Amino acid sequence: xxxxxxxxxxxxxxxxxxxxxxxxxxxxxxxxxxxxxxxxxxxxxxxxxxxxxxxxxxxxxxxxxxxxxxxxxxxxxxxxxxxxxxxxxxxxxxxxxxxxxxxxxxxxxxxxxxxxx
Amino acid sequence: xxxxxxxxxxxxxxxxxxxxxxxxxxxxxxxxxxxxxxxxxxxxxxxxxxxxxxxxxxxxxxxxxxxxxxxxxxxxxxxxxxxxxxxxxxxxxxxxxxxxxxxxxxxxxxxxxxxxxxxxxxxxxxxxxxxxxxxxxxxxxxxxxxxxxxxxxxxxxxxxxxxxxxxxxxxxxxxxxxxxxxxxxxxxxxxxxxxxxxxxxxxxxxxxxxxxxxxxxxxxxxxxx
Numbered sequence: 001x002x003x004x005x006x007x008x009x010x011x012x013x014x015x016x017x018x019x020x021x022x023x024x025x026x027x028x029x030x031x032x033x034x035x036x037x038x039x040x041x042x043x044x045x046x047x048x049x050x051x052x053x054x055x056x057x058x059x060x061x062x063x064x065x066x067x068x069x070x071x072x073x074x075x076x077x078x079x080x081x082x083x084x085x086x087x088x089x090x091x092x093x094x095x096x097x098x099x100x101x102x103x104x105x106x107x108x109x110x111x112x113x114x115x116x117x
Numbered sequence: 118x119x120x121x122x123x124x125x126x127x128x129x130x131x132x133x134x135x136x137x138x139x140x141x142x143x144x145x146x147x148x149x150x151x152x153x154x155x156x157x158x159x160x161x162x163x164x165x166x167x168x169x170x171x172x173x174x175x176x177x178x179x180x181x182x183x184x185x186x187x188x189x190x191x192x193x194x195x196x197x198x199x200x201x202x203x204x205x206x207x208x209x210x211x212x213x214x215x216x217x218x219x220x221x222x223x224x225x226x227x228x229x230x231x232x233x234x235x236x237x238x239x240x241x242x243x244x245x246x247x248x249x250x251x252x253x254x255x256x257x258x259x260x261x262x263x264x265x266x267x268x269x270x271x272x273x274x275x276x277x278x279x280x281x282x283x284x285x286x287x288x289x290x291x292x293x294x295x296x297x298x299x300x301x302x303x304x305x306x307x308x309x310x311x312x313x314x315x316x317x318x319x320x321x322x323x324x325x326x327x328x329x330x331x332x333x334x335x336x337x338x339x340x341x342x
Contacts, residue, residue, distance in 0.1 A: 006141070008211045009204065018201040025193050025336075029186060032341035044337035052330045059204045060326045066142065069149040076153030080160040084167060091168045106172045 007064035017058045024051050129314040141316055148320045152327050155290075159331055162283050166338060169279065173272045180276035181340060183248070183268050185239065185261065189340035192235050193332065199228035200329040203298075203322045210315035215305055218318065222302040225325070229295045236288055243277075250274075250281040280339050287335060290328045297321050 028047040036043055057063040062070055092104055127137060134140040170177045206221035246265045247255040254274035256265035301321045304310065310318060 006211055009208060011205070011208060014201060014204050014208065018197060021197045022194060025190065025197065028337055028341065029190055032186070032337065041342050044342045045334075048334050048337055051333045055200060055326050055330055055333070059200050060323055065145070068146055072146065072149045072153055076156050080156060080163075083157075083160055084164050087164050087168060088171065092171060 007061065009058060009061060009064070013058060017054050021051055021054060127313060129316075137313065141319075144316050144320060145323070148323050152323060155327055159283075159286075162279070162286070163334070163338075166279050166283070169272075169275050173275070176270060176272040177276050178342065179270070180268060180273045181342065183243075183256075183263055183265070184280070184340045186340045188235055188239050189336050192232050193336045195228050195232050195235070196329045196332050199225045199232070200326050202228065203325045207315070207319055207322045210305075210310060210318045211312050213312040215308070215310070218305050218310075219302055222298055222305065226295060226298055226302070229291055229298070232291055233288060233295075236284065240281075248277055250278040254278075283335055283339070287328070287331055290331070294321075294325050294328055297324065 024047050028044055031043050031047070032040065056073070062073065094105055130137050130140060134143065202221045202225045206218045206225065209217040209221065242260070246258045246260060248265070251274070254277060256268045258265050298321060301317055304317065
């Protein structure tokens with residue numbers, strides 16, 4: 001049985017990651033102070049995604065692991081994504097293809113709150 | 118640890134595993150499976166946030182201004198720093214420097230407490246002005262340049278209920294993490310681990326990083342946008 005050594009992440013790499021994370025935090029605050037219009041949310045989520053990826057890849061060492069753990073995480077993220085998309089399809093577009101009345105759930109409730117309960 | 122059983126196996130190696138390596142990989146994979154269940158737990162709340170935000174984006178953007186981005190930002194830096202010290206603890210465990218493992222875990226505990234203290238001041242500051250989750254939502258008074266009554270608009274209670282539930286369940290994870298890290302620190306100080314066997318340190322680190330990652334998303338969603 002060959003003994004594979006665990007990958008030891010060098011302190012230099014860990015330090016570079018924490019400094020990058022700090023700068024990205026400042027960047028996301030700075031970006032939120034500017035009016036980017038409809039880009040405010042995507043920019044904030046992109047920066048958060050980069051930060052999370054750095055933590056996962058280096059701090060949690062996923063890039064040095066065998067691929068099974070990455071596959072498990074990927075499956076989890078896909079399931080969360082499916083969850084999000086299908087709930088949004090329902091809550092924001094329910095009845096669009098077989099509409100007997102126009103409008104989303106929210107609009108219907110605002111127009112006739114008594115009838116929807 | 119250098120103690121060996123009669124068959125020449127390391128003491129930490131359970132007999133149903135072929136090698137320490139296999140045992141380590143199995144434990145780590147189990148931890149990743151658990152972390153995925155944690156992601157799915159929080160995904161329910163992230164989906165809730167997304168649905169209600171998509172219905173009332175202007176209410177959410179307005180309500181977020183009442184949360185102090187300085188407090189949230191400092192807490193982000195604090196949690197990131199604690200992730201760094203946990204990563205350092207694992208690094209030194211791999212290098213058999215148990216003294217630095219203990220120091221880094223204890224610094225992590227300090228950061229975790231600091232996070233909760235800042236969160237406590239945020240919560241009590243909001244409660245003092247009637248910002249509660251659910252039906253008790255009744256913002257009033259003036260503080261920090263905000264007239265709280267300006268935030269008593271339709272659907273603002275949704276935002277703050279989501280804020281308290283998400284940060285509350287996250288804070289619960291921080292409290293659990295403090296308990297686990299304290300326990301692991303104690304075990305390290307008892308000399309239970311070495312570079313040949315440090316699996317519990319590694320797995321605790323993975324859990325703590327996930328708590329950090331959840332906050333990385335909560336901070337912009339609740340405080341900034």
